[in-house]
Amino acid sequence: MQKKLNIVILIIATCLSMRGQNKPLVNTSHSPYAKLYAVDIEDVIWTSGFWAERFAICRDSMIPKMWNIFNNPDISHSYRNFEIAAGKAKGVHQGPPFHDGDFYKWFEGMASVYAITHDVKTDSLMDEIIRTITKAQRKDGYIHTPVIIEMLNTGKSSEFKNRLNFETYNIGHLMTAACIHYRATGKTSLLNIACKAADFLNDFYLRATPELARNAICPSHYMGVVELYRTTGNPQYLELAKNLIDIRGLVQEGTDDNQDRIPFRQQTKAVGHAVRANYLYAGAADVYSETGDTSLLHSLNLIWNDVVSHKMYITGGYGALYDGVSPDGTSYNPSEIQKVHQAYGRDYQLPNITAHNESCANIGNILWNWRMFLITGDAKYADIIELVIYNSLLAGVSLDGKRYFYTNPLCVNHDLPYTLRWSKDREEYISFCNCCPPNTVRTIAEIQNYVYSLSDKGIYINLYGSNKLNTLLKDGTSIALTQQTNYPWDGSIKITLSKVPDNEWSVFLRIPGWCNEANIKVNQKSPGISLLHGKYAEIRRKWQEGDIIELSLPMEVKLMEAHPLVEETRNQVAIKRGPVVYCLESADLPDSLRITDIIIPSDISFRPLPYKITNSEITCLEGQALAISNSSWQKTLYREVSRQQPVPFTIRLIPYYAWNNRGSCEMTVWLPLKR
Numbered sequence: 001m002q003k004k005l006n007i008v009i010l011i012i013a014t015c016l017s018m019r020g021q022n023k024p025l026v027n028t029s030h031s032p033y034a035k036l037y038a039v040d041i042e043d044v045i046w047t048s049g050f051w052a053e054r055f056a057i058c059r060d061s062m063i064p065k066m067w068n069i070f071n072n073p074d075i076s077h078s079y080r081n082f083e084i085a086a087g088k089a090k091g092v093h094q095g096p097p098f099h100d101g102d103f104y105k106w107f108e109g110m111a112s113v114y115a116i117t118h119d120v121k122t123d124s125l126m127d128e129i130i131r132t133i134t135k136a137q138r139k140d141g142y143i144h145t146p147v148i149i150e151m152l153n154t155g156k157s158s159e160f161k162n163r164l165n166f167e168t169y170n171i172g173h174l175m176t177a178a179c180i181h182y183r184a185t186g187k188t189s190l191l192n193i194a195c196k197a198a199d200f201l202n203d204f205y206l207r208a209t210p211e212l213a214r215n216a217i218c219p220s221h222y223m224g225v226v227e228l229y230r231t232t233g234n235p236q237y238l239e240l241a242k243n244l245i246d247i248r249g250l251v252q253e254g255t256d257d258n259q260d261r262i263p264f265r266q267q268t269k270a271v272g273h274a275v276r277a278n279y280l281y282a283g284a285a286d287v288y289s290e291t292g293d294t295s296l297l298h299s300l301n302l303i304w305n306d307v308v309s310h311k312m313y314i315t316g317g318y319g320a321l322y323d324g325v326s327p328d329g330t331s332y333n334p335s336e337i338q339k340v341h342q343a344y345g346r347d348y349q350l351p352n353i354t355a356h357n358e359s360c361a362n363i364g365n366i367l368w369n370w371r372m373f374l375i376t377g378d379a380k381y382a383d384i385i386e387l388v389i390y391n392s393l394l395a396g397v398s399l400d401g402k403r404y405f406y407t408n409p410l411c412v413n414h415d416l417p418y419t420l421r422w423s424k425d426r427e428e429y430i431s432f433c434n435c436c437p438p439n440t441v442r443t444i445a446e447i448q449n450y451v452y453s454l455s456d457k458g459i460y461i462n463l464y465g466s467n468k469l470n471t472l473l474k475d476g477t478s479i480a481l482t483q484q485t486n487y488p489w490d491g492s493i494k495i496t497l498s499k500v501p502d503n504e505w506s507v508f509l510r511i512p513g514w515c516n517e518a519n520i521k522v523n524q525k526s527p528g529i530s531l532l533h534g535k536y537a538e539i540r541r542k543w544q545e546g547d548i549i550e551l552s553l554p555m556e557v558k559l560m561e562a563h564p565l566v567e568e569t570r571n572q573v574a575i576k577r578g579p580v581v582y583c584l585e586s587a588d589l590p591d592s593l594r595i596t597d598i599i600i601p602s603d604i605s606f607r608p609l610p611y612k613i614t615n616s617e618i619t620c621l622e623g624q625a626l627a628i629s630n631s632s633w634q635k636t637l638y639r640e641v642s643r644q645q646p647v648p649f650t651i652r653l654i655p656y657y658a659w660n661n662r663g664s665c666e667m668t669v670w671l672p673l674k675r
Contacts, residue, residue, distance in 0.1 A: 023183035025112075025449035026286075027230040028374045029474065034289040035377040036453040036460060041115045041183055043471040044448040049486055051447055051465040053616065054394070058444045059113050061401035066106050066441060067125075069429050076429060078103045079129075081145040085152070086135035093149040098166040100145050101220065102438050104173035108180050109442035115184035116448075123185065130181075130189045137193055141200030144170055160204065168221040171197045175224030179231045191231065198228055202240045205247065216244065217258060218276045222283020223367065226290060241287050245296065257340045265295045268302040270311055270344045274319025274356075277344060278364025285371035297375070304372065308384070310347035314560060314574050314669065315395070315581050315656055316388035317357030317408055318365050320345045322421060348565040352411040352670060354420065359396035359405060359436035362388055363443050370450060373462075377455065379536050382462045383513045385450060389443075389463075390488055390579045394657035396440045398426050399614040404437040405660075406430050410583075410669040412660075413595070415633075425664050458506030460536065464493050464551075477501045488578050489608070489619040491515070491553030500543040507543075508536040509551055514578065519552040553578070557606040557621060559673070572670040573600055575621065575653055577608065582621055582653040586666040589651075592629060595668045599626040599646055602675045606653070613654065614661045621653040626674060646674070 022029040024038035031037070046052035073080040077094035082103070084091050107129065114122045137143040142159055144167045151157045160167060171194075178194035181187065201221065216222075222244055229237035249263030256272040259280050270277055281300060288296040312318060324343030342356050366388050373381035396405045403426030412424050423430075430437065452469055453460040459479060464487040470480045480499035487493060495507075511518045513534035520527060520537060527539045539549070555578040562569040575582040584595050604623045611620035626646035633639075659667045 025180070025446055026227065026370065026374065027179075028289055030230065031289040031374075033292040034374045036374045036455050038374070038449060039452050039454060039469065039471040041112060041180065041446075041449055043469060044451050045116060045468050046448060047466045047468055047482070049466040050488060051467070054444055055113075055116075055448070057399070057401040058109070058441060059117065062397070062441045062444070063106070063110050063113060065402055065428075066438060067110075070103060070106065076431075076434070078434075079132075081149065082129075082132050082136045085145040085148040086132050087152075088132060088135070091149075092153060093146045096166075096433060096435075097144075097146050097164070098169055098218075098435060100143075100170040101166065101173040102435050104170065104177040105435075105442050106438035108173070108177035109438065109445040111177065111181040111184045112442060112445040112449075115180075126181065126185070127187075127189070130193070133190070133193055137196065141196035141198075143174065143193065143197050160208070163217055166217055168201065168216050169218040171201065172220030172222070172224035175221065175228045179224075179227045182231060194224075194228060195232065195234075198225060198237055198240065201225070202236060205240065205243055208247075216248065216260075218273075219244070219279050219283055222280065223286055226283070226286035229290070238290055241283075242291060242293075245284060245287055255338060255340075257338065257343075265299055267299050269306045270303050272340050272344060273342050274344050274361035275342060275358055275364055278318060278361055278368050282364060282367040282371050285368060285375060289371065289375050300372065304368075306347075307344075311344055311350070312365075312384075313350060313355065313357060313392070313410060314562070314576070315357075315391040315408070315410065316365060316384060317355065317362055317392040317410075319343065319356050319358055319361040320350050322354060322356050322407075348563060348567075350562070350566050350568065352568050352668070353409060353413060353416060355407070355409045355411075357392060357408040357410075359393070359408060360439050362392040362396070362408065363439050366393070366443065366450075374453065377453075377460065377536070379510050379534055380513070382510050383534060386463060386512065386579045389447060389450075391581045391656050393440065393443060395659070396436060397444070399616040399658060399661045403428050404430060404440060406433060406436050410656075411595075412665070412667045414666055426660055457538075458508065458540070460508040460510070461495070462510050464488075464553075470499070473501065487553075488555075488580050489610075491555045491578060493551040493553070495549040495551070497543055497547045497549075498545055500545055500547070504540060504542045506538050506540040507549065508538050509549070510536055512553060512579065514558070514576070515553045515555075517554050521550045523548055524550075555608075557608070559600065559602065559604075561673075562670075569670045571673055573673045574669050575600075575606070575671075577606075577619075577621065580619075581656045581669060583656045583659050583667050583669045584651060584653055584671060585659050585662070587662040588654070593627055593649070594630070595666045597627050597630055598649070598651060598671055599628065599674050600671045601626060602673060611652075611654070613658050616658070616661075618655055618658055620655075622650060623653075624648050625651045625671075 023040040025041055028034035029037040046055050069075050070078040078099045081093050081099055083089040147159050175194045178190040182191045225237050225241045248260050251260045254260035259272050259277055284296045285300055319342050321343040324340045324345050342358050366385055369381040369384045392408050395408050405426050407422045451463045464485055466484055468482050472478055478499045481495055481497045483495055485493040511531055511533050515533050518531045529537055531537050557577045559573040560576050561573055586595055606621040606623040608619045609622055611618050627649035628644055628646040656669055
């Protein structure tokens with residue numbers, strides 16, 4: 001037995017030593033069905049500008065402030081639960097059952113920041129936390145503090161008895177955090193915990209009934225298990241990932257809410273709880289990239305087309321409804337209507353004031369599209385990632401990194417005569433459900449990992465921002481370059497190559513779908529290639545150190561309209577410049593006007609101007625709109641249209657992500673259009 005154990009340990013150690021050379025956020029460098037792979041997590045460093053500022057806020061405000069909250073049991077029991085489970089403190093579990101997962105997400109963000117800063121105090125704090133988590137884990141590998149604390153206090157064990165206990169969700173985030181921590185530090189302390197947990201899951205699913213197996217609520221563990229396979233090379237974890245997809249198809253009396261009413265391979269549309277859905281789609285994409293199971297990719301393509309054609313907000317937000325119903329009832333009793341929380345609605349069902357758009361769903365959108373991009377190299381997925389990160393992602397956190405939204409509506413009106421479930425203002429700690437803030441933290445800490453991708457042909461430049469890249473190709477050849485730009489406020493990007501391979505290779509530049517008149521020069525000369533918006537432009541040549549690529553992406557202000565079946569935005573427009581969606585906030589109106597009083601002429605001309613909110617540099621838009629002062633609508637539902645003529649009024653629009661940073665305000669993305 002000991003000999004067998006030693007062999008297993010040797011195999012894992014050998015795999016780690018081989019794969020430890022590759023340390024990207026999502027490691028598809030050895031994935032046989034992925035066209036691209038990402039650079040390592042320490043290879044890109046922001047130098048100045050937009051994302052350097054956001055990263056600094058994450059490093060200096062978001063991460064330490066969240067630790068102070070998680071480490072204060074008077075506010076949050078997130079870390080105290082681990083201390084109780086480890087026997088370091090007495091008490092009962094407090095907080096939602098997914099508290100562990102919230103903590104792991106924050107920890108992953110801290111590890112990602114450490115990969116860039118190599119801060120000694122951060123490393124020491126991570127070691128201290130890991131020692132506590134190690135003591136909290138059961139000997140058989142199971143780790144979920146609500147159940148472990150209950151067992152310590154009562155002697156009763158209840159693992160996987162309640163499908164809403166989020167055990168696999170928490171463990172999935174543990175796995176992802178462990179892989180990132182290992183890649184950032186080279187230490188296996190947290191990775192060992194994750195492997196033991198994965199081994200426990202593998203044994204559980206080998207003997208579990210399909211009904212027990214449907215405990216896969218919000219399946220982060222699909223992504224986690226695959227990433228653990230990529231990190232360790234242990235084939236058992238890939239088999240587990242495949243089994244997790246297969247066993248979903250055996251569930252009886254499943255629900256659209258959990259995307260298990262019908263087997264995944266038969267699904268063609270996005271349904272149900274948007275966070276659970278996007279995590280499932282990202283996990284299925286991971287399994288495809290390792291197995292080449294085309295039945296998975298077929299469903300993913302159909303579902304993706306359904307979402308972007310019918311169910312995605314202009315900000316990249318996902319999950320329109322606070323509460324919806326399954327369009328098809330349930331599989332076992334179609335006469336009953338089933339409630340779906342945080343739901344993908346029907347096609348074109350995209351309300352604004354009551355838009356849910358949970359931050360976690362928007363982040364799940366990034367995770368899913370990133371994996372689809374690595375599989376295909378198609379720029380349409382990178383376009384969606386860019387849309388989300390500049391709009392619905394950043395809207396979830398205040399500019400100073402101290403307060404968070406759970407939901408992300410596209411309109412807030414203080415006259416709404418009922419209270420929505422979630423606050424209209426950002427909060428420092430969302431006590432009822434704090435899953436979104438740490439998810440936002442880790443995502444902002446990791447944005448630099450989405451900027452570049454590599455292939456056998458060369459390097460893909462996916463996102464733009466001032467940074468330095470120093471990376472290696474699979475053959476060990478060095479590539480180094482710098483980006484200099486004031487993107488997203490200015491579309492001029494200068495790329496200077498400082499290390500290049502000796503042979504001919506390609507630089508792929510993403511031409512965003514919103515840009516119609518892109519221009520590229522290499523050493524001040526046209527490379528003579530066609531430029532198509534929504535595609536990558538390939539420049540293939542024998543590059544020299546010191547070569548300069550200049551990319552110009554003109555940023556005209558555009559009035560955007562929605563499909564006429566989106567009822568709530570009929571005869572309205574949203575304003576977009578480059579990747580940034582803008583909004584009107586009541587802080588920029590006099591007391592005599594409301595956001596509902598402003599009309600946008602179809603021939604309006606906007607001027608981009610520098611502006612500052614909470615010490616954050618932004619570009620606002622100013623233009624001559626129209627205003628009509630509506631009299632009170634109190635106790636009035638309908639009335640005759642007024643003959644009052646609107647008058648010219650200069651408005652200021654700010655980026656949607658920057659709203660609610662100047663006090664409690666009204667806001668709208670969509671505004672009436674005068675043709």
